[in-house]
Amino acid sequence: MNDQFRAPKVVPINRGKPLTPEPFEADYGPVTDDMLKLIDEHCPQEQFKDAKVLKRFI
Amino acid sequence: MTETAYPASTLPEPMDVVWCRFPYDETPGKPGDIAHPALVFEVMEYREGKYAVRVAFGTSNMDRGDKAMNFQVSNFAAQRAAGLAKETFFDLGRVKTLVWTDRWFESPDPKRWSTPVIGQIGADGQEYLRAVLERRKGAGLTVP
Numbered sequence: 098m099n100d101q102f103r104a105p106k107v108v109p110i111n112r113g114k115p116l117t118p119e120p121f122e123a124d125y126g127p128v129t130d131d132m133l134k135l136i137d138e139h140c141p142q143e144q145f146k147d148a149k150v151l152k153r154f155i
Numbered sequence: 156m157t158e159t160a161y162p163a164s165t166l167p168e169p170m171d172v173v174w175c176r177f178p179y180d181e182t183p184g185k186p187g188d189i190a191h192p193a194l195v196f197e198v199m200e201y202r203e204g205k206y207a208v209r210v211a212f213g214t215s216n217m218d219r220g221d222k223a224m225n226f227q228v229s230n231f232a233a234q235r236a237a238g239l240a241k242e243t244f245f246d247l248g249r250v251k252t253l254v255w256t257d258r259w260f261e262s263p264d265p266k267r268w269s270t271p272v273i274g275q276i277g278a279d280g281q282e283y284l285r286a287v288l289e290r291r292k293g294a295g296l297t298v299p
Contacts, residue, residue, distance in 0.1 A: 151166075
C-alpha cells in the first residue's frame, strides 16, 4: 500500500467561461470642466443641432 | 488625428453603456485623461451616413452631495449587466454628443467586447433613472 501523502485534487469551481464577460477593471475619476472643454474643441456640438434623432431614452 | 467611423450596425441603443475615450490634453508634460464609461441617451444621424451618440459620463468617484441628483449603479447584478467593475455614478449634468468613431469610443478589451458597448441598464435601473430625471427637473437642473 502506498503510504505517501497525496495532495488533494484541486478542482476549479468554474471550469467554463463565464456566461457574461467579466466587467472591465478600471478606475475613472470625475469628468472635469477641462475635459468637457477639450471635447468641445475636438467635437463641436453645433454640428449636431440639425441631427435626426434615431433613438432616444424616454 | 485620423479617425474611423464604426459601421451603423454597431450603433448602441439608448441605455447601453459604452466605453468612451477622451482627447489628450496637448499641454507638454501633462498626461492625457483616461477612458470613462458613458451612458447612451440618444443615437442620431447628423449627416447622411454619419452617426453620433449623446452620452452622460460615468465616474466611480462622486461628491456625496451630488449623488442624489445623478444616476447611481451600485447593485452588484446591475453593475455586471452594465459591464462595470465598481459602483458608478453617471453625471446627468455632464452630457455631450460624440461622433461614433474610434476617436471617441473603443472596446476596453476586444477579446471580451467586439464593440465599444460593454453593457446595458436594465428595466429596474431605467425606472430609477426616470425618477432621478424627474427630481432633476423639479430642482431646475439640466437633463440629458
